[in-house]
Amino acid sequence: xxxxxxxxxxxxxxxxxxxxxxxxxxxxxxxxxxxxxxxxxxxxxxxxxxxxxxxxxxxxxxxxxxxxxxxxxxxxxxxxxxxxxxxxxxxxxxxxxxxxxxxxxxxxxxxxxxxxxxxxxxxxxxxxxxxxxxxxxxxxxxxxxxxxxxxxxxxxxxxxxxxxxxxxxxxxxxxxxxxxxxxxxxxxxxxxxxxxxxxxxxxxxxxxxxxxxxxxxxxxxxxxxxxxxxxxxxxxxxxxxxxxxxxxxxxxxxxxxxxxxxxxxxxxxxxxxxxxxxxxxxxxxxxxxxxxxxxxxxxxxxxxxxxxxxxxxxxxxxxxxxxxxxxxxxxxxxxxxxxxxxxxxxxxxxxxxxxxxxxxxxxxxxxxxxxxxxxxxxxxxxxxxxxxxxxxxxxxxxxxxxxxxxxxxxxxxxxxxxxxxxxxxxxxxxxxxxxxxxxxxxxxxxxxxxxxxxxxxxxxxxxxxxxxxxxxxxxxxxxxxxxxxxxxxxxxxxxxxxxxxxxxxxxxxxxxxxxxxxxxxxxxxxxxxxxxxxxxxxxx
Numbered sequence: 001x002x003x004x005x006x007x008x009x010x011x012x013x014x015x016x017x018x019x020x021x022x023x024x025x026x027x028x029x030x031x032x033x034x035x036x037x038x039x040x041x042x043x044x045x046x047x048x049x050x051x052x053x054x055x056x057x058x059x060x061x062x063x064x065x066x067x068x069x070x071x072x073x074x075x076x077x078x079x080x081x082x083x084x085x086x087x088x089x090x091x092x093x094x095x096x097x098x099x100x101x102x103x104x105x106x107x108x109x110x111x112x113x114x115x116x117x118x119x120x121x122x123x124x125x126x127x128x129x130x131x132x133x134x135x136x137x138x139x140x141x142x143x144x145x146x147x148x149x150x151x152x153x154x155x156x157x158x159x160x161x162x163x164x165x166x167x168x169x170x171x172x173x174x175x176x177x178x179x180x181x182x183x184x185x186x187x188x189x190x191x192x193x194x195x196x197x198x199x200x201x202x203x204x205x206x207x208x209x210x211x212x213x214x215x216x217x218x219x220x221x222x223x224x225x226x227x228x229x230x231x232x233x234x235x236x237x238x239x240x241x242x243x244x245x246x247x248x249x250x251x252x253x254x255x256x257x258x259x260x261x262x263x264x265x266x267x268x269x270x271x272x273x274x275x276x277x278x279x280x281x282x283x284x285x286x287x288x289x290x291x292x293x294x295x296x297x298x299x300x301x302x303x304x305x306x307x308x309x310x311x312x313x314x315x316x317x318x319x320x321x322x323x324x325x326x327x328x329x330x331x332x333x334x335x336x337x338x339x340x341x342x343x344x345x346x347x348x349x350x351x352x353x354x355x356x357x358x359x360x361x362x363x364x365x366x367x368x369x370x371x372x373x374x375x376x377x378x379x380x381x382x383x384x385x386x387x388x389x390x391x392x393x394x395x396x397x398x399x400x401x402x403x404x405x406x407x408x409x410x411x412x413x414x415x416x417x418x419x420x421x422x423x424x425x426x427x428x429x430x431x432x433x434x435x436x437x438x439x440x441x442x443x444x445x446x447x448x449x450x451x452x453x454x455x456x457x458x459x460x461x462x463x464x465x466x467x468x469x470x471x472x473x474x475x476x477x478x479x480x481x482x483x484x485x486x487x488x489x490x491x492x493x494x495x496x497x498x499x500x501x502x503x504x505x506x507x508x509x510x511x512x513x514x515x516x517x518x519x520x521x522x523x524x525x526x527x528x529x530x531x532x533x534x535x536x537x538x539x540x
Contacts, residue, residue, distance in 0.1 A: 197262075
């Protein structure tokens with residue numbers, strides 16, 4: 001085959017992750033949970049609506065962790081499953097609940113299943129004290145831990161609407177996805193709280209927080225309520241820390257990308273999260289994030305998690321192999337907000353720091369690819385490359401096609417796949433339509449192969465010709481990357497001279513005007529290209 005055709009096939013048909021597919025689609029979950037202060041055991045009932053996408057299906061499964069000795073008895077135990085009013089035979093083993101249907105399915109048949117279960121979660125929903133010693137319940141389902149406490153089709157690509165009905169002691173407040181549709185104090189000193197997520201999301205985004213909260217309304221953005229939920233003892237510091245930049249970030253992404261998909265945006269202090277977790281409508285943050293300082297680090301985490309509401313949450317990768325469509329996008333769109341709100345210099349420094357992270361990573365794992373292939377180990381679903389290199393791919397794409405076409409493509413991509421799923425190929429095709437360019441080779445070299453360009457070169461000043469002579473080439477193993485690199489001559493009080501050149505494995509020579517010996521000759525002065533290397537000065 002021709003090399004260009006090979007590239008097209010590689011980019012168009014990446015292998016899927018190894019999650020076992022079944023011909024069913026989850027449409028809606030309704031979880032009813034009872035929580036207690038006296039025991040860590042939860043009582044659960046899940047009503048699950050599945051649509052069958054093939055005829056002749058005789059069994060279906062949900063992911064649900066079962067109690068095992070290896071987990072010290074933790075896990076869920078199922079007491080019964082019904083289809084409507086009909087009890088179903090089931091098998092619960094190896095963290096999978098398999099249910100036998102009373103008759104083979106018809107195409108498009110809707111199954112209304114009810115699963116009754118109980119147990120102590122081994123993970124997913126964490127029941128432990130806050131930093132103040134108060135009992136609390138918080139979930140963190142990333143990447144496939146919803147199954148530890150909720151029966152679901154626990155895969156990123158299976159999005160559904162969801163209802164969370166929680167009965168807990170009345171001294172707690174409860175937050176979950178979507179909008180609150182009920183809060184009732186019961187005669188037995190418990191409180192029933194119901195949240196409804198009316199827009200489909202992936203199971204790893206399902207969230208629950210139960211604690212003694214202080215809750216603040218930050219107003220709204222175009223009718224979307226903005227809220228802060230922090231531990232009651234952290235009220236003052238938490239209200240201070242989460243007050244900004246929530247509304248500004250909402251405005252930026254709404255204007256430049258597309259409309260916010262959900263019913264609210266809440267920032268929530270949590271015991272279960274390290275860093276931030278972008279659960280749809282109720283973002284969870286490490287409890288240490290609240291310290292009253294509005295630190296730069298946590299400011300950027302807030303921006304990142306808000307960006308995820310567009311990328312990862314509303315537009316979701318169809319497959320775990322394409323997780324960069326979530327993490328790389330949120331990372332770069334955090335940088336874009338920084339550029340918009342705080343200036344080009346801070347943006348450029350963020351990109352330099354990100355590039356150094358990539359260079360250091362590839363020094364240890366030179367063959368790592370951003371787009372996975374046949375991913376089976378969920379501990380490997382993300383690395384710094386899905387975040388940082390994914391962001392750099394978007395940055396270089398923006399340089400290649402220009403700002404106007406980049407933003408037009410992003411808006412089209414969001415509009416096409418909002419509240420659905422997308423693949424890397426889907427994204428490439430959208431950006432090709434926006435730019436009028438064939439981007440197959442660009443995506444192939446930056447996302448589907450390892451390494452990054454390593455440049456070796458030197459420069460000298462030719463006094464007779466009043467020129468700086470630059471020689472450079474790519475020296476990393478494997479084929480050369482197709483790339484352009486800018487070279488800047490600085491010094492002598494004059495405006496820097498910048499020239500762009502294609503750099504391959506063969507030596508490339510540039511001659512740049514310089515009336516006197518420059519103070520420095522630098523690569524990539526505008527921070528546009530992912531590479532490693534510098535130019536060495538040679539004797540004149």
